[in-house]
Amino acid sequence: MGILKAVVVLTLIPTVLLSVLWRATLDSDSNNPFIRCILDHSLPYHPISSAIYTPQSSAYSSVLESYIRNLRFNESWTPKPFLILTALHESHIQAAVTCGKSHGFRMKIRSGGHDYEGFSYVSNARFFLLDMFNLRSIDVDIESETAWVQTGATLGEVFYRIAEKSKTHGFPAGICPTVGVGGHVSGAGYGNMMRKYGVSADNILDAVIVDSRGRLLDRQSMGEDLFWAIRGGGGASFAVIVAYKIKLVRVPERVTVFQVEKTLVEDATDIVDQWQHVSYNLPEELFIRLMLDVVKSRQSGEKTVRASFISLFLGDSDSLLSVMNERFPKLGLSKSDCIEMSWVKSVLFWYNIPLDTDNKVLLDRTPPTLNYLKRKSDYVREPIPKAGLESIWKKMIELETPRMYFNPYGGKMAEIAAEEIPFPHRAGNLWKIQYIANWKEAGVETANHYIDLTRKLHEFMTPFVSKNPRQAFLNYRDADLGSNYHAKGLYEEARVQGMKWFMGNFYRLVKIKTEVDPIRGTRKECCSTVSLSFIFQGYWKDLLTILRLII
Numbered sequence: 001m002g003i004l005k006a007v008v009v010l011t012l013i014p015t016v017l018l019s020v021l022w023r024a025t026l027d028s029d030s031n032n033p034f035i036r037c038i039l040d041h042s043l044p045y046h047p048i049s050s051a052i053y054t055p056q057s058s059a060y061s062s063v064l065e066s067y068i069r070n071l072r073f074n075e076s077w078t079p080k081p082f083l084i085l086t087a088l089h090e091s092h093i094q095a096a097v098t099c100g101k102s103h104g105f106r107m108k109i110r111s112g113g114h115d116y117e118g119f120s121y122v123s124n125a126r127f128f129l130l131d132m133f134n135l136r137s138i139d140v141d142i143e144s145e146t147a148w149v150q151t152g153a154t155l156g157e158v159f160y161r162i163a164e165k166s167k168t169h170g171f172p173a174g175i176c177p178t179v180g181v182g183g184h185v186s187g188a189g190y191g192n193m194m195r196k197y198g199v200s201a202d203n204i205l206d207a208v209i210v211d212s213r214g215r216l217l218d219r220q221s222m223g224e225d226l227f228w229a230i231r232g233g234g235g236a237s238f239a240v241i242v243a244y245k246i247k248l249v250r251v252p253e254r255v256t257v258f259q260v261e262k263t264l265v266e267d268a269t270d271i272v273d274q275w276q277h278v279s280y281n282l283p284e285e286l287f288i289r290l291m292l293d294v295v296k297s298r299q300s301g302e303k304t305v306r307a308s309f310i311s312l313f314l315g316d317s318d319s320l321l322s323v324m325n326e327r328f329p330k331l332g333l334s335k336s337d338c339i340e341m342s343w344v345k346s347v348l349f350w351y352n353i354p355l356d357t358d359n360k361v362l363l364d365r366t367p368p369t370l371n372y373l374k375r376k377s378d379y380v381r382e383p384i385p386k387a388g389l390e391s392i393w394k395k396m397i398e399l400e401t402p403r404m405y406f407n408p409y410g411g412k413m414a415e416i417a418a419e420e421i422p423f424p425h426r427a428g429n430l431w432k433i434q435y436i437a438n439w440k441e442a443g444v445e446t447a448n449h450y451i452d453l454t455r456k457l458h459e460f461m462t463p464f465v466s467k468n469p470r471q472a473f474l475n476y477r478d479a480d481l482g483s484n485y486h487a488k489g490l491y492e493e494a495r496v497q498g499m500k501w502f503m504g505n506f507y508r509l510v511k512i513k514t515e516v517d518p519i520r521g522t523r524k525e526c527c528s529t530v531s532l533s534f535i536f537q538g539y540w541k542d543l544l545t546i547l548r549l550i551i
């Protein structure tokens with residue numbers, strides 16, 4: 001046998017083998033009753049087969065990984081979905097809901113994948129992933145000052161599409177442009193215009209959803225209760241949100257930003273103290289976030305606390321300077337600190353992107369860097385005494401990680417009633433704390449180290465933050481909140497967590513949940529079911545799932 005022949009045979013064998021294997025997986029996939037069910041729901045003009053990825057598909061891993069935003073959940077031991085359905089049409093979502101329910105799969109819904117605890121793509125129940133990234137159309141109508149936005153869109157895309165049509169409109173939403181609309185808006189969503197316009201969910205006029213029975217509904221057909229729940233109550237507990245109709249807000253053609261940093265030797269303590277008394281009382285056009293971290297002092301080389309003040313002012317620099325001189329003189333803001341720019345440019349400034357970058361950078365769907373991370377949140381209801389600040393600095397220097405961001409409320413945030421939408425943190429809350437730990441090294445031990453540091457600072461802050469309940473922000477997902485694992489019953493555990501996120505609104509959410517996604521019909525059983533046919537994941541139930549993974 002000639003050498004050529006041998007080569008041909010040798011290359012043929014794997015090819016033949018591969019194609020046999022490939023046929024076998026296709027056959028076994030479509031023999032699977034769940035996949036069969038999905039394929040059977042395909043509509044002639046919207047074939048579903050190209051939206052299905054099973055672990056046998058070569059693109060499965062890259063599809064799964066492309067929206068993992070916390071590397072803690074990009075590990076070999078992270079539970080993986082039975083399949084991924086990258087919906088291309090509403091009918092695909094309906095098929096997912098109907099078949100997931102009839103075949104006993106938990107469904108995870110992912111839009112931008114920024115969930116801090118990976119709840120949009122991790123579960124220890126038998127689950128599949130409904131991925132929304134293909135459904136991301138944005139339809140801006142300046143005349144009516146509204147836009148229809150599909151939930152797979154990112155915030156950056158929303159900002160860019162608005163700015164493309166108008167220099168004087170914007171939308172109040174988060175700082176990070178790669179965050180998805182689906183998780184962000186359904187969990188309230190705040191950004192640097194919240195003191196003027198409230199949270200994102202305060203600016204929603206209508207929505208299109210697929211409910212737990214697979215029906216495509218809008219605001220009128222879903223009714224006001226469900227429409228209320230999906231504006232801050234967490235989307236996945238109630239429905240798949242396909243699109244939101246958002247209300248655009250007015251912004252001036254020029255806004256002003258600044259970022260000023262002070263360390264302890266530069267009187268940071270006094271300046272922070274003044275910030276504590278004015279930040280939530282300032283004109284609502286002015287938002288000044290305070291960022292606290294530990295750095296090496298330029299003067300002594302020793303560790304010190306740095307307070308950075310980053311701001312958005314919906315107005316010009318002269319008006320900003322006069323407000324600052326009158327209300328917050330200790331910061332010593334000068335004209336040269338202030339930069340005037342369009343509102344959409346200010347998004348780049350806040351995201352720390354060089355200002356000469358084209359605004360098209362907002363269309364990038366992948367963040368420049370990915371980290372391992374842990375977040376926690378708190379609410380502050382009274383300024384912290386100076387001695388308290390000093391003790392916090394000492395603790396921060398001891399731990400080094402995490403950083404803290406203080407985001408002031410007041411203004412419109414304090415005017416909206418706590419029951420208006422499920423997000424309850426309104427009047428009385430002066431600012432929200434975010435605890436931030438990012439790290440670069442893989443491994444459970446490293447993760448535990450940083451998570452532990454974050455818990456330590458959170459614990460240390462107890463005397464200075466809200467009590468009974470200790471409030472928390474749903475969108476800063478934190479699996480620690482479920483730590484009363486051995487409480488009396490699951491409903492009771494759910495209540496303890498739910499009160500932190502929703503306060504009194506928790507009870508209305510449970511009632512709505514029981515109506516729209518009934519398990520055995522009673523209120524008590526709403527959140528305590530272990531039935532796998534439970535299609536939507538209540539957060540409280542998911543928390544328990546994640547905890548079991550960790551324990």
Ligand SMILES: Cc1cc2nc3c(=O)[nH]c(=O)nc-3n(C[C@H](O)[C@H](O)[C@H](O)COP(=O)(O)OP(=O)(O)OC[C@H]3O[C@@H](n4cnc5c(N)ncnc54)[C@H](O)[C@@H]3O)c2cc1C
Pocket residue numbers: 069108109110111112113114115116119120132151173174175176178179180181182183184186187188189190191234235236237239240241242475476477
């Ligand atoms: C880098 C970074 C910056 C952030 N900055 C801010 C900020 O400035 N302001 C702020 O408020 N938050 C911020 N967050 C938090 C962010 O708002 C939440 O993590 C939000 O839930 C992310 O939405 P997503 O669609 O990207 O996430 P996903 O992980 O896709 O989803 C989050 C949750 O919502 C559910 N969900 C997603 N899509 C749908 C849908 N279509 N229908 C029903 N349920 C759905 C998921 O199942 C999951 O439970 C930030 C997060 C990160 C990682």
Ligand SMILES: *[C@@H]1O[C@H](CO)[C@@H](O)[C@H](O)[C@H]1NC(C)=O
Pocket residue numbers: 065071074075370
């Ligand atoms: C996620 O994990 C996969 C598989 O180990 C790896 O190839 C990929 O680089 C990881 N992603 C990131 C951003 O580290």
